[in-house]
Amino acid sequence: MPLGELLKEGTRWNIRNGATVPIWKDKWLPTSNDNRVITPPQIFDQNSMVTELIDHENHTWRTGLIRQIFNPLQAAEILNIPLGDTNQRDYLVWQASRNGSFTVKSAYHLAQKMERRQLQAYEPGSSKEYDGRWDKIWKSKTQPKIKHLAWCACQDSLPTRANLCRRGLNVDVYCPLCSEDYETQTHIFLDCRVAKEVWAKSPFRLNICERSQRNFEAWFFHLCDAFDDETRGLFITLLWVIWNSRNNWVFEKKRWNILSMINYAVDY
Numbered sequence: 001m002p003l004g005e006l007l008k009e010g011t012r013w014n015i016r017n018g019a020t021v022p023i024w025k026d027k028w029l030p031t032s033n034d035n036r037v038i039t040p041p042q043i044f045d046q047n048s049m050v051t052e053l054i055d056h057e058n059h060t061w062r063t064g065l066i067r068q069i070f071n072p073l074q075a076a077e078i079l080n081i082p083l084g085d086t087n088q089r090d091y092l093v094w095q096a097s098r099n100g101s102f103t104v105k106s107a108y109h110l111a112q113k114m115e116r117r118q119l120q121a122y123e124p125g126s127s128k129e130y131d132g133r134w135d136k137i138w139k140s141k142t143q144p145k146i147k148h149l150a151w152c153a154c155q156d157s158l159p160t161r162a163n164l165c166r167r168g169l170n171v172d173v174y175c176p177l178c179s180e181d182y183e184t185q186t187h188i189f190l191d192c193r194v195a196k197e198v199w200a201k202s203p204f205r206l207n208i209c210e211r212s213q214r215n216f217e218a219w220f221f222h223l224c225d226a227f228d229d230e231t232r233g234l235f236i237t238l239l240w241v242i243w244n245s246r247n248n249w250v251f252e253k254k255r256w257n258i259l260s261m262i263n264y265a266v267d268y
Contacts, residue, residue, distance in 0.1 A: 016088040018050030142233035
């Protein structure tokens with residue numbers, strides 16, 4: 001892994017006065033994919049600096065302006081960034097470690113992660129060469145299209161509304177089934193009240209609120225470890241049913257009954 005590539009991947013700006021960081025060109029968002037703004041430039045041009053988003057007199061973000069310019073997900077992310085003393089200069093942090101300081105060990109782990117990501121860019125099956133977790137999907141006793149959906153879900157590559165918003169599309173980011181939170185992968189499969197009811201009434205009798213894993217991928221593989229291939233097949237099929245019930249509502253305005261969803265998965 002070239003050193004320049006590694007440093008570019010591992011660093012981002014920590015905002016203070018925002019004077020040295022271009023809004024649309026540099027990495028400065030702490031949680032977004034690639035740490036960059038994806039909302040197209042408006043009001044300001046693409047060379048504008050982060051400093052223009054800051055009320056320097058009050059040391060706060062210009063809330064109304066930010067909500068006007070950016071999509072709801074990234075606006076919320078920006079407004080959650082603590083500014084501190086806006087008289088100080090922006091500085092780079094090494095985000096591959098918890099304290100923001102560079103270490104050889106963290107750089108090594110980041111390089112490995114980048115190499116794994118490059119492998120994942122190929123056909124789904126190629127990831128088996130370095131990570132046996134994917135075997136738990138491919139060996140499950142269910143249809144190939146259902147396995148593929150589970151693989152996409154674990155990659156966070158399904159077209160959820162949050163993902164579409166991150167890619168720059170102007171969409172309503174709230175869950176189409178419950179309207180209670182942003183439609184992320186974790187929400188649609190776990191935290192949406194429809195999903196919670198499916199898991200609670202399914203043969204697995206899962207209380208989603210009691211899970212210890214925060215994100216979908218960690219939860220998915222944690223449970224997969226406890227299942228044989230056949231049980232895992234039903235588990236994955238329930239994911240497919242939840243996703244299809246979501247699509248039926250979004251595109252056809254048809255709602256599926258919870259017990260019908262579960263019976264469909266069991267009998268599939």
